[in-house]
Amino acid sequence: MTAHDALSALLGDRFTTAQAHRAAHAQSETHVTGGLPDAVAYPETTAEVADLMRICAAHRLPVIGWGAGTSLEGHALALHGGVTVDFTRMDRVLDIRAEDMLVRVQPGITREALNRDLRATGLFFPVDPGANASLGGMAATRASGTTAVRYGTMRDAVLGLEVVLADGTVIRTGSAAPKSAAGYDLTALFVGSEGTLGLITELTLRLHGQPEAVSAAVCGFATMAQTVDCVIETIQSGLPMARIEFLDPAAVAACNAYSGQTLAETPLLLVEFHGTPASVAEQAARFGEIAQSHGSTGFRWAEQPEDRSALWKMRHAAYPACLAARPGATAIVTDVCVPISQLAQAVEETRADIAASGIPGPILGHVGDGNFHAILLIDPHSPEDRATAKALAARMATRALRLGGTVTGEHGIGIGKLGYMAQEHGAAWPVMGALKTALDPLNLLNPGKLVPPHDA
Known part of the structure; x- marks a missing residue:
């Protein structure tokens, strides 16, 4: 019995080789591209996943897990064919x-x-x-x-x-x-x-x-250094921020155009506090004092639920907003993280690099933990744009490492950042490969990702 026959017997019509299903699982949220799976499986129980894995192991068939397909570095692309295991039916x-x-x-x-x-x-x-x-x-x-x-x-x-x-x-x-x-x-x-x-x-x-009370605010600054200094003092003062997000002027402009906001197009902080009504009020007042001491402008509280919702809806829509800023563009989305003390330098050097490149690249990020992203907007039909953006992304990665950080704060490695693993981890990267070999000696699970290339 072939692997496909055995998997069909196991899952029935929840195992398919139909082109439409395979193509839907060969897509990436960004520029990263990869192969096409040979088939797609939709298990409903752990027992089915275990049986599926045993069948694939017996036939040396690669297996790739798939969630919502929202990853940004091509994590779930089937580089070597095989079976994509879609977990959308296991959602209880x-x-x-x-x-x-x-x-x-x-x-x-x-x-x-x-x-x-x-x-x-x-x-x-x-x-x-x-x-x-x-x-x-x-x-x-x-x-x-x-x-x-x-x-x-x-x-x-x-x-x-x-x-x-x-x-x-x-x-x-x-x-x-x-x-x-x-x-x-x-x-x-x-x-x-x-x-x-x-x-x-x-x-x-x-x-x-769930917090009893929530308060959010937005405030602008003249420079990135002022913005980061405000964040550092807020953290050092012990204020328990629930969120603190940063947008550079280009990102603010894109969000204004996309979401109908009228925020000042300067380096901007969005901050939120959770707690009791009394604690939130105290935290908000203290943050306002800190922000003012660092030259904040356009300080505005969003205490009503609908105002907070609009503020964070705008932030969550930042990616499509940036894409809309250059109609027809696609994006190379970067993701680096540095010590908070190095954040202003990292962002300013990146902004200067982007400005010199000729490619639009709004910057935003989770400033409270030193993590930021540049949305490098390129013409999908321009090899020159793509090469320029990839060079920018590479310089961002090496800059983050130079400043004591990491090439990815949250998006992961996937395909897109595999080339930086040796530089970041040195002799520790082959140790990861040894763990992979110990647990997956046939190299069946998501091959071609995360660890040094090897053959089973």
């Missing part, structure tokens, strides 16, 4: 344990769907990468987002996992306990592994209480 909340402030979910559920299910509990899941990504994909890429400055990233949110290994073995990592000192931290190993070590089929996630 399995268990809400409000008293323990945790939830068990299947990997295909999105963060927005989970938070809808949690509304009646008084709890919420805070990691917010902007896109309505699947939680399995967010764990696989160690996603972050606008709330990381207070609530952390997926590294902090995932307490345990159920994972199907390359030979079909099902393991559980972590537990529902708040902490553990029992053995290797396998949960941390799989979070951020980009599907190269196993297929995540269940997640235990840490939840947080």
Whole structure:
């Protein structure tokens, strides 16, 4: 029996080789392109995933996990064919344990769907990468987002996992306990592994209480240095910001045009506080004083829910807003992270580099943790534009490393940043390859990603 016959017997019409399904799973959110899977599978249970993995292992068929398809570095593209495992049918909340402030979910559920299910509990899941990504994909890429400055990233949110290994073995990592000192931290190993070590089929996630009060503000500054100095003093003062986001003048202009806002087109901070009415008011007042001391202009509070919603809707729409600023363009989206003390230098050098290139490149980011992005807008039919943008992105990556940072704060490696791994990790990168070989000796799981190239 062929692998396709065995998989068809296992999944019925939820296993397909139809061109439309294969093509839909060969797309990327950005410029990164890759191969076409030979087939697409839509499992509904962990048992089906385990059986699928055993069949593919027996036939040495590559397997690539797929969540919502929102990754930006080509993580889920089938470089060597094989079977793309689409988890959209595994999208249930399995268990809400409000008293323990945790939830068990299947990997295909999105963060927005989970938070809808949690509304009646008084709890919420805070990691917010902007896109309505699947939680399995967010764990696989160690996603972050606008709330990381207070609530952390997926590294902090995932307490345990159920994972199907390359030979079909099902393991559980972590537990529902708040902490553990029992053995290797396998949960941390799989979070951020980009599907190269196993297929995540269940997640235990840490939840947080929905804040009683929320207050948001927007303020501008004359220079990037003033903006970052304001952020540093805010952090050092111990103010518990829930979000603090940065947009450069080009990004503000794009968002104004796209969302109908009238924000001053200067370096801009968007900040939000969570807590009780009294604590939020105190935090807001203190932040206003700090911002004013660093020369802020156009300071404006958004205390009404509809005003806050409009503000963050604008921020979350920044990517399509930037694309709309150059009609017909596509984007090379960069993602670097540096120590907060180096952020102003990193952004100013990047802005100067972009200005000299002739390519538009609005900059925005999660300034509270030193993470920022340039949206390099290129004519998709211009090889010159593409080459210029890739050179800009490469200089951003090496600049981040020079300043003590990393080539990716949240988007991950995928295909797009594989070439920087040796430079960032040195002798540690082959160690990652050794872990991959130990868990996946046939190199079946998402081959061609994250670790040094090797043959089974």
